[in-house]
Amino acid sequence: MIHFQEFTLANGLRCIVHEDFSTPMAVLNVMYDVGSRDEDPDHTGFAHLFEHLMFSGSVNIPSYDEPLQRVGGENNAFTSSDITNYYLSLPAANIETGFWLESDRMLNLAFSENGLEVQRKVVVEEFKQSYLNQPYGDVWLKLKPLAYHAHPYQWNTIGKEISHIENAVMDDVRGFFQKHYAPQNAILVVAGAVSVAEAHRLAEKWFGPIPGGPPYRRQLPQEPEQKEARMLKASAPVPLSALYKAYHMPARSDARYHAVDLLSDVLGRGKSSRLHQRLVKEQALFNNISASLTGSLDPGLLVISGKLNAGVSLEAADAAVEAVVAELLASEVNSLELEKVKNQAESSLVFGEIDLLNRALNLAYSKLQGDANLVNDESQRIQAVQVPDVHEAARLVLRPENCSTLYYEAVAAE
DSSP states (O other): OOOOOOEOOTTTTTEEEEEEETSSSEEEEEEOOOGGSBBTTTTTTTHHHHHTTTSOOOOSOSHHOOOOOTTTTTEEEEEEOEEEEEEEEEGGGHHHHHHHHHHHHHHHHHOOHHHHHHHHHHHHHIIIIISSSTTTTHHHHHHHHOSSSSGGGGGGOOSSHHHHHHHHOOHHHHHHHHHOOGGGGEEEEEEEEEOOOHHHHHHHHHHSSSOOOOOOOOOOOOOOOOSEEEEEEEEEEEEEEEEEEEEEOTTTTTTTTHHHHHHHHHHHHTTTSHHHIIIIISSSOEEEEEEEEEEOOSEEEEEEEEEOOOOHHHHHHHHHHHHHHHHHSSSOOOHHHHHHHHHHHHHHHHTTTTTTHHHHHHHHHHHHTTTHHHHHHHHHHTTTTHHHHHHHHHHHHHOGGGEEEEEEOOOOOO
């Protein structure tokens, strides 16, 4: 159980405080309700670009890192399809430095041509190194647009293509900031050795004067139901051929989400899963194979992925995966199998709550979904899933016509 209190400032900033005086540290987490799904199809990669720009200095503070390091702090950030999250940790006695830094760049981010050029180059280089020149790095660049034809989940957080970042101009950057980086589009979590009263005082002092900004109304194109199987074949000089199968599934807030999550665990979580036991251990077709969810706020994907052993054809590997899926569809999982994956999920929750930063992040993400207490209800929702729920989830998701398959063939380097 994560105990917390919450309040909202007049400008719309939602604030959550999780007191924990067992540590001398504190965490300040600022989550913005913006991700790559909020980008224009012709200007993708902007949410991720902003993750970098937010560290390039504000009008009042040229270097974000230096003041934080002087008080023993560290920071980082990440961008996903749904959110952009900034976090820092430091001794609780110096928490006001965190409030100062985060509020200043929310209000007065420096829009310099030099800063934009520097960060643009950094992101372009990341695109090349992590996606284009990395073995299997372009898999999601191929799989997402295969699975999604309408929803903006069809592109990665890095963007559709390098040119969208290379051609980013200052007017576009300013417009994106003004639209999304406002108090009413953000959630602030303070966790650690800071009292609710002190966190409230500092939030009012540093964030209270920032204008709330215009409301952002999300209107995204919804993905139509996939009615026929899709296939894409690609090749690259990688060590082993790989198979990817993506099935559309319900959104994070859907009542069926946890049943699908446990279904994916039955299929491919760890060495005791069905896919590993059958296709790695018994048939030796795969070097490794797993199943996982994208966990998206909008309807996401259940993805089966694996690297084949040398000499195994992609067609044979695909047929073997289909056989395991067909077997699961034909009969219900047994109660012991379901209990095992429930226990695995429960362990992940418990261990995740050990870290103060994880608690702050999970509170923010739950609040973004509409209720910060969702973080405390997660275990109950997992335990509520029964055998028939998993079988129903399998029939809903694991339909052949609902699947997009990528054959990623290993070829010799030219």
